[in-house]
Amino acid sequence: MTKGLLAVYTGNGKGKTTAALGLAVRALGHGKKVCFIQFIKGAWKSGESNLAQKFAGLLDFHVMGRGFTWKSDDLEKDRAVARQAWDFAVSMIRANTYDLIVLDELTYLIHYAMIAEDEIVDVLAARPPALHLIITGRYASDGLIRAADLVTEMLAVKHPYASGVKAQKGFEY
Numbered sequence: 001m002t003k004g005l006l007a008v009y010t011g012n013g014k015g016k017t018t019a020a021l022g023l024a025v026r027a028l029g030h031g032k033k034v035c036f037i038q039f040i041k042g043a044w045k046s047g048e049s050n051l052a053q054k055f056a057g058l059l060d061f062h063v064m065g066r067g068f069t070w071k072s073d074d075l076e077k078d079r080a081v082a083r084q085a086w087d088f089a090v091s092m093i094r095a096n097t098y099d100l101i102v103l104d105e106l107t108y109l110i111h112y113a114m115i116a117e118d119e120i121v122d123v124l125a126a127r128p129p130a131l132h133l134i135i136t137g138r139y140a141s142d143g144l145i146r147a148a149d150l151v152t153e154m155l156a157v158k159h160p161y162a163s164g165v166k167a168q169k170g171f172e173y
């Protein structure tokens with residue numbers, strides 16, 4: 001019997017979403033079903049979202065609405081988008097049809113007080129017992145870290161952005 005793990009990839013260094021994708025690919029290689037939910041919509045069409053078409057029926061990829069920005073002047077709208085996105089994630093967790101669910105950039109929902117930490121932690125704690133969950137994003141809250149079985153903090157030692165290299169297709173997105 002599989003013990004579903006809760007993994008958190010946090011910190012300022014690059015590699016959080018990449019690590020989640022790496023585990024997703026590993027699981028797909030074993031014929032497992034993966035759901036990847038992206039809470040913040042990137043500016044570019046990412047390689048990972050294209051991949052979903054090639055793994056139809058095994059990898060379901062969801063980009064939540066326009067995402068929320070927490071910098072917008074319409075906080076109520078942001079809250080509503082965050083709520084809708086979280087409710088969708090809850091339905092995917094409870095459906096119990098996946099082996100692995102990735103909640104990419106979920107940490108910001110808590111960090112920017114869009115959804116209460118308690119509410120999120122309660123849903124995570126009540127997940128189906130064999131389901132693996134991965135959460136990514138900076139500023140993982142204390143409650144998330146306590147709830148997790150695995151926490152890795154990415155340390156930014158060096159990043160090409162600092163020397164003027166812009167985001168590249170196939171490396172950043």
Ligand code: ATP
Nearest residue numbers: 012013014015016017018019138156159161167172
């Ligand atoms: P990736 O998706 O490449 O694994 P990530 O999920 O760890 O990165 P995020 O915080 O989600 O990082 O930021 C996404 C984007 O910001 C990526 O394009 C990434 O290369 C870039 N980025 C991540 N860390 C840094 C950093 N320390 N300095 C500059 N840019 C960064």
Ligand code: MG
Nearest residue numbers: 016017105136
């Ligand atoms: Mg990321």
